[in-house]
Amino acid sequence: MIPVSDAELASFMEESLRPDEMARIEAALRESAPLRARLDAVRQARNRGWHSVGAIWRAHRLSCPPRAELGSFLLDALDPDRQDYVRFHTEVVGCRICLANLEDLRGRQAEQAEVTRKRRSRLFQSSVAHVPRPRGARP
Amino acid sequence: MASVTSDHLLIERICAGDAAAWEQLIDRYEGRLLAFVASRLQDRAASEDVVQETFVGFLTSLPHFDRSRDLGTYLFSIAAHKLTDHLRKYGRRPWEAAGASDGDGRPLDELPGHARAASSIALSGERHASEDGRLADALRALIAQWAERGQFERLKCMELLFVRGWPNKEVAARVGITEQAVANYKHQTITQLRRLIRDAGVADATVVELAEGERS
Numbered sequence: 001m002i003p004v005s006d007a008e009l010a011s012f013m014e015e016s017l018r019p020d021e022m023a024r025i026e027a028a029l030r031e032s033a034p035l036r037a038r039l040d041a042v043r044q045a046r047n048r049g050w051h052s053v054g055a056i057w058r059a060h061r062l063s064c065p066p067r068a069e070l071g072s073f074l075l076d077a078l079d080p081d082r083q084d085y086v087r088f089h090t091e092v093v094g095c096r097i098c099l100a101n102l103e104d105l106r107g108r109q110a111e112q113a114e115v116t117r118k119r120r121s122r123l124f125q126s127s128v129a130h131v132p133r134p135r136g137a138r139p
Numbered sequence: 140m141a142s143v144t145s146d147h148l149l150i151e152r153i154c155a156g157d158a159a160a161w162e163q164l165i166d167r168y169e170g171r172l173l174a175f176v177a178s179r180l181q182d183r184a185a186s187e188d189v190v191q192e193t194f195v196g197f198l199t200s201l202p203h204f205d206r207s208r209d210l211g212t213y214l215f216s217i218a219a220h221k222l223t224d225h226l227r228k229y230g231r232r233p234w235e236a237a238g239a240s241d242g243d244g245r246p247l248d249e250l251p252g253h254a255r256a257a258s259s260i261a262l263s264g265e266r267h268a269s270e271d272g273r274l275a276d277a278l279r280a281l282i283a284q285w286a287e288r289g290q291f292e293r294l295k296c297m298e299l300l301f302v303r304g305w306p307n308k309e310v311a312a313r314v315g316i317t318e319q320a321v322a323n324y325k326h327q328t329i330t331q332l333r334r335l336i337r338d339a340g341v342a343d344a345t346v347v348e349l350a351e352g353e354r355s
Binding site for chain 1: 170171172173174175178179209211212215216219222223231232233234263266267270271274275278279282286289291294295298299301302303304305306309313332341345346347348349350
């Protein structure tokens with residue numbers, strides 16, 4: 001397992017890591033005084049006004065795909081390179097906000113599917129009587 | 140159509156007291172915020188409470204909200220702080236003194252007005268945020284350029300190096316390239332960053348990753 005980096009400690013403070021990684025670091029912080037000291041150092045660097053490329057990248061979501069693109073990702077409708085990148089961004093980098101957006105979009109798609117199913121069912125029920133009967137069938 | 144109404148227009152309407160606009164904003168953002176919080180708490184009722192506090196926090200901060208900011212990103216940042224407060228309250232962060240770091244990284248616009256005026260920290264924070272904003276614009280352009288050119292391998296490397304802070308060796312293994320290739324990407328990007336940072340009027344000695352590069 002890769003040791004916890006300073007960038008990950010900063011991400012931990014920002015609540016921006018995947019939940020399983022948040023839990024792993026939370027557990028490690030309970031056990032390790034040196035790790036807690038590093039967390040303090042990361043916090044102090046930020047409070048002293050240092051800039052961080054990683055922190056800016058995360059805070060401004062510089063590589064997060066637009067939400068519409070996440071929707072297309074769920075439909076496997078992006079160009080292969082882009083599809084691969086969105087998978088990397090969510091699964092490997094573990095962008096928590098994009099993961100939350102994906103879960104929300106999946107839920108909305110499921111709701112939409114249910115609405116569509118009901119609408120089609122209503123259409124079927126209201127029109128099925130007009131379907132021609134097979135020859136010889138009783139009225 | 141409601142779905143194409145821009146966030147900024149919604150905010151204008153909310154500021155004018157339009158309850159329907161507020162309902163629309165909740166409908167637009169509640170699901171993703173709940174997914175964000177619930178993935179961490181595994182407690183539906185507590186997660187809904189945190190999301191409620193997030194929306195109330197947003198309304199409280201509305202007079203100070205910088206309209207140039209992305210609303211979704213701002214709401215997630217409030218949710219992250221409300222979630223952190225919740226975790227502290229329920230003892231998930233016993234190593235932190237209660238209330239010791241409540242202001243850490245909290246969006247300035249979410250701080251109460253009098254605290255902003257009284258605090259020199261907030262003033263230096265505003266300068267810091269302004270510099271961060273300029274750096275973000277420069278970085279965004281660089282990342283967009285990589286994506287437009289299809290340089291996804293470079294983008295993946297830089298994301299793991301800067302966003303996750305992984306060592307070159309692990310980045311190389313994950314992306315499936317040599318350590319030397321990662322080192323080359325890193326060197327080229329650091330050179331570009333130094334130029335961008337100077338152009339943004341920021342001293343590169345105040346940028347953690349560049350200072351680390353000089354030490355190593």
